[in-house]
Amino acid sequence: MLTSPIEGPPTPASSTNELRGTPRGSRLRSLRTRLLIALSLTLLACLSVAIAMRLMLSASDQSVWDRSLRQIANTALTSLPANFDSILSDSAQLTRFERIADADSADGKREVNVQIWVNGQNLMRTPGAPATPLKPDFVNGFADQPIDGQVWRVYDVSDRTGKVHVQVGNSPQQRADTVLRGALFVALATLLLLVLPGIGIWWVTRWSFAPIDDLRRTMAARKPFDLTPLSTSGMLVEVQPLVESFNGLLVQLDGAVENERRFIADAAHELRTPLAALTAQAQIVLHADTAEERDLAVRNLAAGVERSARLSEQLLDLARLDSAKYAPELIELDLSELVILVVRDFENFARQRRQSISLEIELTRIRGNIDEIGILLRNLLDNALRYSGEGGRVAVSCQHALRNGALGANLSVADDGPGVPVDERTRIFDRFHRVAGSRASGSGIGLSLVARIADMHGATIETNAGLGGRGLGIHIRFP
């Protein structure tokens, strides 16, 4: 078999990329959402731990409650003026005192109940406190006192004389309320802690991405097919590389579009003359007077048609290479088999001009693209035969060869025609270059195709004198 199996039109690489690019979650594509989610989860975790700890402590740690009871009792006691005895009898002062006492216990008003006893008489009490003493035994210290069917925690403290007692206590209901209040407060704080950063993030990202939004608007406002690069001044540092690579793409695209425009202009220019010649030749045929004249004219016309057809084919080959979207798909192939096929194509042409072609081949493995190597071979042979002239000879060979210690493949096409002056030899591979003074009707495109394709295969081209020191020899070395 000639080559590795050819399955048919190759599947473009882009289709597999599309399959792999399915988004895993469209929500995760928003930066803001990502930030919000990350921050929220972290906060939630921390706060949950904090709340849990606090609740556990608050509910079960008796000493915390007791400490606060004692603190409030002591504060109330020490805030009593020393001469309260006299106050008792003075109702105005009493009122003032009551207000002070109220103010003192204002903080603990809902949390605890306070009673102040003087000589067994109730001086004042907080609104929620019962009329009966919280701690009936008037003994200093803590106790669990059943009151109105519930078990209160009570505390009694007195002054040195023992005449004044301050009793504080809280009911289970009050404790529950306190815990609930605490929890509610924490929840509210959490909510704020979530919402505020959320709003903050939203605003910050909006502000940060404003330049990108500007970019979007700039691009939307562009005229269609405007390929000028985007300005990177004032661009966010993180986004700059993206814009730069995008600009690189634009430059490439611009180059490609420009190439295409140039090519169409060149092609139109190149085709104009041969087609004009065809028209003229056809006219001559129509107006020929004699059969001989007509015969000659028709033959010229046929030649003209052939020339135009060849030119068109070459222009199309050029266009095809220019617009190669993917790198050519290279496969392992045997160059000698392709050479044999292409050389056969020229047999008729050579025979008509009494030319001979000699072919020396060996199995030569290279990595290449069959169609493109076909174009390369065809143009090499076409060029050689055209310039070789009547009765000329063209020698084609391909084999493996060692060069600089590396094994490569050589392809040579040599003719014995008029050849090309040494100083012009590199220029013959330029597009539309025609050797001055040559009578052959070349298009100037053939060898530029050869150079292009050789380049695409990583091959080098050398030229020297052809057969017997005459003509042109072209040698292509594949890696």
Next chain:
Amino acid sequence: MHETMKLLLVEDDPMLVEVVALGLRRYGWEVDCVGDAVAARLATLDCRYTAILLDLGLPGSSGFSVLANLRERYDTTPVLIVTARDKLSDRIRGLDAGADDYIVKPFQLDELSARLRAVLRRSQGRVSPVLTYRDIEVDPARRTVKRAGNTVDVSMNEYRTLLALMEHRGKTLGREQLEDLVYGSSGTIESNTIAVYIHHLRAKLGNDVIATVHGFGYRLGDES
């Protein structure tokens, strides 16, 4: 060949059909035309053609399916494929799929006629039974080569070289003769390709299968 030469032209471009049919008729061919793969299949089932001219550029690469279909049925009608100038890969694919020869579009009518004639000449021995020599078996109907019962992979030209030697068993064939038999070469091309094919065949079938007769050519089998 005194029988009527019937050609099936499988081509969808009407202008080309007109020109080719007209041209070939002047060379003595009777030309039937079909425009698509389905019609081609029906036509080949219907009657036996001397040769088929198949345009591989039929829409949807259906030209290849015509070829595949023919060979699956072991229909050995010689097929000449018409390929585009810049699609060497199509040409190779077509030849590997069982086409006997090819011609490149745009072509000249006289060249087309010459290739058709060459293809016919080569296919003369096509109806003959399997050819054997020692442990090598060549089946022209199926275009297969077997050695000791195992199928051997050979390129089209290697196959043709072997077939030519087998058909002229015992006779020494010169390089030019072989070239003519393998691809109808007219002597314009002087090449060492036959030597290369012989070399490959020896590698695949054994060194002593084909003898080199120095100065004259190659021979398969003992001199008769």
